[in-house]
Amino acid sequence: MILVSSCLxxxxxxxxxxxSYVEKINKLVEEKKxxxxxxxxxxxxxxxxxxxxxIGGTGEDVLDGKAVIKTQSGNxxxxxxxxxxxxxxxxxxxxxxxxxxxxxxxxSCGS
Numbered sequence: 001m002i003l004v005s006s007c008l009x010x011x012x013x014x015x016x017x018x019x020s021y022v023e024k025i026n027k028l029v030e031e032k033k034x035x036x037x038x039x040x041x042x043x044x045x046x047x048x049x050x051x052x053x054x055i056g057g058t059g060e061d062v063l064d065g066k067a068v069i070k071t072q073s074g075n076x077x078x079x080x081x082x083x084x085x086x087x088x089x090x091x092x093x094x095x096x097x098x099x100x101x102x103x104x105x106x107x108s109c110g111s
Contacts, residue, residue: 002034003088003097005109006041013038017048018102034101037091039108043084045077052077059085081108 007014008025028034041047050071057067063085068078085108092100102109 001095001099001106002028002099002101003092003095004029004101004105005034005036005106006038007103008037009034009036010100011036011038011080013041013047014106015040015047015049025101035091035095035097039084039088040081040106041084041110042087042091043082045078045080045084050075052081084108090097 004025005020009029010019010021010026012019014020024036029032029036037071038042039055050073052069052071054062055068055070061067062069062078063082067083068076069076070076088108
């Protein structure tokens with residue numbers, strides 16, 4: 001089974017209410033070969049939401065407590081991103097995902 005970022009399958013869940021549709025990804029979901037997840041929504045965010053960036057390191061640094069994730073206005077939203085990451089990990093375990101396809105350039109999916 002494949003776990004994919006919801007926005008890649010056309011769900012309008014990105015920070016600005018848009019998606020990043022990829023036809024091949026959507027087809028996998030339609031064929032029930034892939035399951036969608038949005039780590040940010042799983043973490044408790046709404047759509048749309050203020051853009052956020054990792055400050056002071058990488059995603060690994062965030063998990064190690066060495067970096068934070070802040071919105072453009074300076075709100076620390078690290079805890080919500082960490083919650084979403086763990087919820088997504090649990091989802092991948094539940095479906096026994098052997099492949100995971102996440103959105104590039106997202107503070108929760110990839111940089």
